[in-house]
Amino acid sequence: MNQRSSRSLKTLFASSSNCVLLLSAASCAFARTPSTNIALGKPVAFSAKPNYTLAVDPDDNIQLTDGKYSSEGKLQEVENTNALWVQKGTVGWQDVMPVKITIDLGAVQPISGISYSTAAGRSNVSWPTALYIAVSDDNETWHAVGDLVSLSRKNGAPPLEGYANFRYLTRDLKTHGRYISVISASVPFTFVDEIEVYAGDQQWLNAPAGGTVFRDFKEYVAQNMDISATRRRLYNDADAVRSLVQASGIPAQRRSALLTRLEKQVAATGNLTSLPADFKAIVPLNDIHRDILAVHGELLAAQGVNPLTVWKQHRYDWLPLIAKPAPAPQTELNFSMLRNQFRSDALLLTNAGTKPRTVNLKLTGPPHNVQTDWLKVDSVEWTDTQSGLVVPDALIPLTARNGEYSVTIPAGMTRKVWLTVNSSKVPAGNTRSTLEVSGGSSQIRVPVTFNISSITMNKPRLSLGMWDYTNANGYYGINPQNRDAAIALMRSHFVDTPWGSPKVLPRPDAAAFDKQNNLQAKLDFSSFDEWIARWPGARRYFVYANAGSTFADVHRDTPEFHARVGSWAKALSAHMKELGLQPNQLGILLVDEPKSDAQDILIAAWAKAIKATAPELTLFSDPVWPRPDQTKIQEAITQMDVLTPNVPKYYAGGKLVRDYYQKLREQGKELWFYQCSGPVRPFDPQVYYRYQAWHTFSIGGRGQGFWSFASTGKAVSSWNEYSAPGINFAPVFFDKETVHSSVHWDAVREGMQDYEELAMLQDAIAASNDATLKAQAQKTLNAAVKAITDTYKYQSGNHDWSTKRYVPELADGHLQKVRAMLEKLKV
Numbered sequence: 057m058n059q060r061s062s063r064s065l066k067t068l069f070a071s072s073s074n075c076v077l078l079l080s081a082a083s084c085a086f087a088r089t090p091s092t093n094i095a096l097g098k099p100v101a102f103s104a105k106p107n108y109t110l111a112v113d114p115d116d117n118i119q120l121t122d123g124k125y126s127s128e129g130k131l132q133e134v135e136n137t138n139a140l141w142v143q144k145g146t147v148g149w150q151d152v153m154p155v156k157i158t159i160d161l162g163a164v165q166p167i168s169g170i171s172y173s174t175a176a177g178r179s180n181v182s183w184p185t186a187l188y189i190a191v192s193d194d195n196e197t198w199h200a201v202g203d204l205v206s207l208s209r210k211n212g213a214p215p216l217e218g219y220a221n222f223r224y225l226t227r228d229l230k231t232h233g234r235y236i237s238v239i240s241a242s243v244p245f246t247f248v249d250e251i252e253v254y255a256g257d258q259q260w261l262n263a264p265a266g267g268t269v270f271r272d273f274k275e276y277v278a279q280n281m282d283i284s285a286t287r288r289r290l291y292n293d294a295d296a297v298r299s300l301v302q303a304s305g306i307p308a309q310r311r312s313a314l315l316t317r318l319e320k321q322v323a324a325t326g327n328l329t330s331l332p333a334d335f336k337a338i339v340p341l342n343d344i345h346r347d348i349l350a351v352h353g354e355l356l357a358a359q360g361v362n363p364l365t366v367w368k369q370h371r372y373d374w375l376p377l378i379a380k381p382a383p384a385p386q387t388e389l390n391f392s393m394l395r396n397q398f399r400s401d402a403l404l405l406t407n408a409g410t411k412p413r414t415v416n417l418k419l420t421g422p423p424h425n426v427q428t429d430w431l432k433v434d435s436v437e438w439t440d441t442q443s444g445l446v447v448p449d450a451l452i453p454l455t456a457r458n459g460e461y462s463v464t465i466p467a468g469m470t471r472k473v474w475l476t477v478n479s480s481k482v483p484a485g486n487t488r489s490t491l492e493v494s495g496g497s498s499q500i501r502v503p504v505t506f507n508i509s510s511i512t513m514n515k516p517r518l519s520l521g522m523w524d525y526t527n528a529n530g531y532y533g534i535n536p537q538n539r540d541a542a543i544a545l546m547r548s549h550f551v552d553t554p555w556g557s558p559k560v561l562p563r564p565d566a567a568a569f570d571k572q573n574n575l576q577a578k579l580d581f582s583s584f585d586e587w588i589a590r591w592p593g594a595r596r597y598f599v600y601a602n603a604g605s606t607f608a609d610v611h612r613d614t615p616e617f618h619a620r621v622g623s624w625a626k627a628l629s630a631h632m633k634e635l636g637l638q639p640n641q642l643g644i645l646l647v648d649e650p651k652s653d654a655q656d657i658l659i660a661a662w663a664k665a666i667k668a669t670a671p672e673l674t675l676f677s678d679p680v681w682p683r684p685d686q687t688k689i690q691e692a693i694t695q696m697d698v699l700t701p702n703v704p705k706y707y708a709g710g711k712l713v714r715d716y717y718q719k720l721r722e723q724g725k726e727l728w729f730y731q732c733s734g735p736v737r738p739f740d741p742q743v744y745y746r747y748q749a750w751h752t753f754s755i756g757g758r759g760q761g762f763w764s765f766a767s768t769g770k771a772v773s774s775w776n777e778y779s780a781p782g783i784n785f786a787p788v789f790f791d792k793e794t795v796h797s798s799v800h801w802d803a804v805r806e807g808m809q810d811y812e813e814l815a816m817l818q819d820a821i822a823a824s825n826d827a828t829l830k831a832q833a834q835k836t837l838n839a840a841v842k843a844i845t846d847t848y849k850y851q852s853g854n855h856d857w858s859t860k861r862y863v864p865e866l867a868d869g870h871l872q873k874v875r876a877m878l879e880k881l882k883v
Contacts, residue, residue, distance in 0.1 A: 091169070091227070095121045095159050095236075095253035103156035103273070108141065108148030108245065116147045120251045121159060125173060140175035140221055141247045149246040153781055154277045158237040159253060164193055166232045166256030171225035172204055173249040178219040179854055180738065182443035184242040185778070186284035187224060188277065191233030191265050200276060201231045201267040203284055204238065206326070209291065216296055217858075227254060231265050239273050241281055243442040243769075244735060244783050278779050282331050285778035286341055289440050290325040290348060294318050296378050297352045297468075306358040314351050321348050336775035339377065339438040339446055340466050352378055353468030356408035363409050364465075364498040370864035371402040371474070372742045372803065374857050377438060377446040379470050381406045388503040389491065391477045392872065395484060395512040397809050400476040400802055402436075403502065405493070407465040415495035417473065418460045422489050423506050427481035435463045436472035436799065442769075442777045442784065445738045445858060448472045450775075450789045451797045465495075474799065477506065484510040511878055516812040518749060519595055519728070519759030520804070521553035522546060524766055527560040527587035532766040533774065533790030541795045543590060545788060546765060549797075549805040552595040553643075553759065558602040560587050564624060566609040573619035575627055588635060598643040598676060603662045612661040621662060622669035629670040643674040643698060651680045656692035663695035674698060678730060680705055685716035694720070700728035700761065703751060707848055717755065727755055732763030734785040737777070739855040741803035743847065743862055745787065749807030750844040750867070753814050762804070766790065810871060814841065817874050820881035833877040840870035 098121050106116045126143035141148050149155050176183045187204035207226035214222040236253055240246045270276040301314045324344045331342070340346040357363070365381040368388070381404070393399040407413040419431070434451035441447060451474055454461040465471040491502040524546060525531035530539045546554075560583050568577035588597060607624070610616040629639040646662045647655045663675055678700040681687055693699065699720060706713060706729070721727050729752045736744065745762070752760045762785075768774055769782035774789040787800040817837050824830045847862055854861070 092255040093123070093252040094161055094165055094167075094255045095251060096123050097121055098162065099160050100251075101158045101160070102147075103154075103158075104149060104152045106147050106149055107152065108150045108247070110142040111144075111146045111148035111247070113144050115144070119145050120147055120157065120248060122250075124250070126249050140249060141181065141245070143249070146247055146249050148248075151244050151783060152246065153241060153243050154274060155240045155242075155246045156237050156273050157240065157248065157251065158195070158235055159251065160195075161234055161236065161253065164232055164234045164261065165253075166258055166260040167191065167229050167236060167253060168256035169225065169227035169229050169254040170204065170236065170238070171223050171250075171252045171254075172238055173221070173223045173251075174247050175219070175221045175249070176247075177215065177217070178856070178859075180443070180735075180856060181245050181247070182242060182445070183214050183222070184224075184240050184246070185281065185288055185442070185444065186239075186241040186277075188237075188239040188241070188273075188280070189229070190237045190239060190267070190270075190273070190276075191231050192235040192237070193233055193265075195235045196271060198237065198270050198273070198276075199231070199233070199265040199267040200270060201229055201265070202226070203280075205284070206287060206291075213291070213295060216292060221249075225252075230256065230260055230263075231267070232256070232261050232263075233265060237273070239277060241277055241284065243780075274781075278781070281779035282335055282776070283328060285337070285440070285442075285444070286331060287325055287328060288444055289337075289339075289341060289446070290328075290345055291322065292444065293345065293378065294322050294325070294348050297348060297355070300352070300378070301355055304355060304359060306355070310358055314355060317351050318348065321351075336773065337440040337778060338775060339440060339469075341440070346466060349378075349469055350410045350467035353407060353409050356380060356406070356468065357410075361406070361408040362498065363407070364413060364415065364493075364495045364500070365406040365408065366493050366500045366502060367404045367406065368402070369404065370868075371400055372740070372746075372799070373864040374740070374860045375404070375448050375470065375472065376858070377448075377469070379406070381470070386503075388505065389475065390505045390507070391479075392505075392507040392875070393477065393479050394509045394813065394875065394878075396480045397513050398476055398478055398802075398805055399809075400474055400806075402475065403473045403491070403493075404470050405463070405465055405473065405495075406470040407467055410467050412467060413465050413495050414462055415465060415471075415493060416460050416462050418492045418494075419504065420490045420492055421487070423482050423485065423487040423508070425483050430478050430481035432476040432478070433461050434474040434476070434797075436474050438469070439737075439775065439789075440778070441737045442735055442780065443738055447737050447857070449737060449798045449800060451799065451802070474802075476802070479508050482506065482508050484508045509875065509879065511816075511875075511882055513809065513812055513816070516550050516808045517758070517815060518550075518752065518808055518811045519553045520549075520551045520808060521555055521596075521598055521759065521761040522551055522765035523555045523600070523761065523763050524551070525555055525557045525764075526590060527556040527583060530766070531557055532764065533768040533771075533786055533795075534766045535792065537793040538790065538795050539590075542766065542788075542790075545795055545797055545801070549801060550808040551765075553598055553761075554587075554591045554594055556584075556587050556597065556599040558600055560584050561599055561601060561628070564608055564620075569608060569620055569623070573616050573623065575620070575623040579624075579627055579631070581631055584631070585635070588637075594641075596641045596643050596674070597637075598645065600645045600648060601662075602648070603646040603658060605658060612658060617661070618665045618668070621665035625666040625670035625673060629673055639670065639672040640674050640697075643676045645676045645678070647677075649678055649680045649702075650692060653688055656687060656689035659692040660689050660695065663691065667695060676700065678702065683709060683713065685712055696725065698726045698728060698759070700730050700759070703729050703731050703748060703848075704733075706755075714755075721756055726759070727757040728752065728759035728761065729755070729757055730761040730763070732785065733855065734783040735769070735777075736785055736787055736800060738857055739800070740857040740862065741800045742864065742867060744855040745800055745803040746807040746810065746867060747844050747847065749811040750814070750841060751848070753811050754841050754845045762787070810867065813871060813874055813878070817878050817881070820878060824881050826881075829880060833881055836873050836877045840874055843870055 126145035437450040562579040771780035
C-alpha cells in the first residue's frame with residue numbers, strides 16, 4: 057500500500073526583487089549582502105531521482121543552480137496551481153528521506169556560506185528537520201560542517217504557522233571543497249527551488265575543512281536526526297513563547313526577565329550534543345524544554361490565569377501545545393450513546409505555574425449498578441512527530457486508587473484527559489454525576505451527564521481490516537512480545553478481518569503436482585493455521601498473495617498455470633472447511649493497488665484459474681486506476697468479489713467512476729473503502745479516520761480499511777519518529793513490548809459505531825408502517841450522511857489537524873438526530 061492522496065492548498069507569499077521571500081528584516085539585510093555565488097551554473101547530482109510528479113521535468117539537474125527563483129513575483133494569496141512545488145524550477149521528492157543534493161564546483165573552492173530556498177507550512181508539507189552541509193574534495197570522503205536549519209536561525213526562521221516560502225542561509229562557514237552537498241532530512245516531502253554557495257577567503261584552502269568525517273550519508277543522518285529534531289522542537293517552542301511574551305501586556309520588568317530566561321534556554325539548546333539512549337519524543341523532551349514551557353506557565357500566571365484551569369473543547373478539536381485556556385460559562389462532560397457502545401469525551405487541565413502539578417479526579421454519584429471497568433480514563437500524552445507538529449494523541453491508561461485518578465501536568469502545559477464509557481456495562485437511563493478535580497488549593501466540580509439509550513447496538517455489520525500482518529512473528533511494529541496486545545487492541549476497536557502476509561499461504565513447487573497438474577503433495581498449512589488460531593471468530597481472513605507471473609515453475613500464459621493454480625485454490629477451499637470455516641471467509645488480494653495493464657493481465661489470469669475450480673473463495677482488489685471504467689482488462693475488476701477503491705481516487709474520478717462502482721455493486725460485487733495517506737499523526741482524527749465509515753455507508757459499502765495498523769515507517773519505537781527513514785501510518789503507539797491506543801484509533805472505533813447507527817436507522821425506516829415518520833427519518837438520515845460526505849469536496853485530500861478547517865461537532869450533532877429518530881421508530 058503506497059498510494060498517497062494529493063493535497064490542495066492556498067499560499068501566502070511575500071516578495072521583493074532583491075530579497076527573495078525571507079521572513080525577517082535581518083534575513084533581508086543578510087540576503088542583500090554582496091556575495092559571489094560560486095555554484096551558479098554548476099552541475100548538480102542527486103542521491104535519488106526526483107519523483108514528485110508535479111515538479112519533475114528533464115531540467116531538474118540544472119534548475120537548482122540556474123540563478124532563477126520560481127517563487128519570485130508571487131504576491132498575496134494564490135491557488136495551488138502556483139504553489140512552489142508545482143513550478144518547473146522546483147525539484148521535489150516524495151517519501152524519500154534523506155535526500156543528498158551535491159554540487160560540483162569544478163575545483164576545490166573556499167566556502168563562506170550557502171542558501172537553500174524552499175516552501176512549506178500547508179498540506180502536510182513541513183519545514184525540513186535538518187539540512188546537513190557537507191564538503192568533499194573527492195566526492196567520497198565528506199566533512200559535515202553544520203546544519204543549515206540551525207545556522208540559519210540568526211538570519212531568521214520560517215513561520216511557525218501558515219504557508220510561506222523561505223530561504224535558509226548562512227555566511228558562517230569557513231571551509232573548502234570541490235563538492236558541496238545539502239542533505240535534506242524531511243518527511244514526507246523535500247522541495248528545493250534554488251541553492252547558492254558563497255565564496256570564501258583563499259587562505260582557507262590551507263586549513264582543514266573541519267567537521268565530522270563520514271562516507272555514508274544515510275548513516276550520518278540516522279546518527280544525528282534525534283539531536284537535530286530535538287533542537288528544532290526546542291527552538292520552535294522558545295520562539296512561540298517569546299512571541300507571546302513580547303506581545304503580552306505584563307509589566308516590562310517581568311517581561312524582560314522571562315525573555316532573559318528564554319534566551320538562556322535557547323543558548324543551552326545550541327550546546328545540546330547528546331540524548332539518553334532510550335530517548336522518546338514525549339513532551340517535554342528534556343530539562344531545557346521543561347524550562348521553556350515553564351516560562352509559558354509563568355506568563356499565563358502573569359496574565360491572570362488560575363494555577364489550575366479546567367476547561368473544554370470538542371474532544372477531536374485541535375489543541376496546540378502552547379495554549380491559553382479558552383473561557384467558557386460552563387465546563388461539563390456528556391456521554392450520549394446507545395447500549396453496547398464505546399463513546400468518549402475529554403477534559404482539559406492547564407497548569408499556569410513553574411513546576412509540575414499533580415491533579416486528582418474523582419467521579420461522584422456515578423450511574424447505579426454499573427459493572428467493573430465501565431469507565432476508562434486515559435491521560436493523553438504529547439509527542440513530537442517527524443513533521444515537527446506536536447500532537448496530543450497517545451492514550452496512557454490511569455488506574456484508580458480508591459476511586460481517584462491522578463495525572464501530572466508539566467508547567468505551562470495543558471493535559472487532555474480522555475474518558476471512555478462502555479455502555480454495555482451501564483444500565484439504560486439518565487444520570488447526572490460530578491467529576492471532582494483537585495490540585496493544590498484548587499477544587500473544581502465538573503458536571504457529567506450519562507444518557508444511555510435502551511436501544512442496543514449489535515456488533516457493527518461493517519467489516520474492518522487494517523493490513524496488520526500478525527502472522528508468523530509479526531511485521532512492521534508487531535513482534536512476538538507485543539503481538540497479543542496488538543491483536544487485543546484491534547479487536548476492541550472492531551477489527552474483524554485480519555490480514556496475513558504472502559508467507560501465510562503454502563506455496564507448492566513443481567514437484568507437488570502430477571503430470572495432469574493436479575496437486576498431489578500435502579500442503580504445509582502450519583503457518584496458516586497458527587495465524588487463524590490467533591483470530592478466533594473473525595468474520596474473514598484476508599491474505600496479500602503477491603501473485604507473480606509464474607506459479608510452481610509454470611508461466612501464467614500456459615494451460616499448466618491455469619490447472620496448477622486452480623488445483624491449489626481448491627486445496628485452500630478444502631482446508632478452510634477442515635478448520636470449520638466457510639471457504640468464502642478466505643479473501644485473497646492478488647496484486648496490491650493495481651494501476652497498469654501488466655498488473656491487470658496478471659490478476660485476470662490468476663482470478664480465472666481460481667474461479668474455475670474454487671469460486672467460493674473471495675477475491676479482493678484495491679485498484680487505484682484514475683478511471684477503472686476505462687481499463688483494457690476489465691476482467692481484473694469484474695472477476696473480483698470485493699472491490700475497495702481508494703477514497704481520494706474514487707472522488708477524483710467523478711460521476712462516471714461512482715456510477716461504475718455502483719453498477720458493479722448492483723451486480724453483486726461488495727464495495728469497501730480504504731485510505732493510505734500519511735504520516736497519519738498530524739491528520740485530523742475525524743476527517744481521516746472517523747468520517748471514512750460515513751463515506752462507506754454512502755456508497756452502500758460493507759467494509760473499510762486503512763494502511764496500516766502497524767506500519768511505523770521503520771521506527772524502532774512509535775515514541776520517537778525522528779530518525780525513522782519512512783512514513784508512519786500506524787494510528788497507535790508501538791514499542792518493543794507494548795502497544796498503546798490513541799485518539800486517532802478511538803476515532804476509527806467511533807466511525808464503526810456511527811455506521812451501525814446509520815444502518816440501524818435505515819433498517820427501522822424499512823420496517824416502519826408510518827409513512828410520515830418514515831419520510832422524516834429518511835430525511836434526517838440523508839441529511840446526516842450528506843453533511844459528512846460533503847466535507848470531502850472542501851477537503852481535497854487535506855487532512856491537516858492543526859488547520860481546523862472543519863466543524864468538529866458536525867458528526868456528533870447529526871448523530872444525535874439519528875438517535876432521536878431511532879427512538880421514535882423503535883418497536
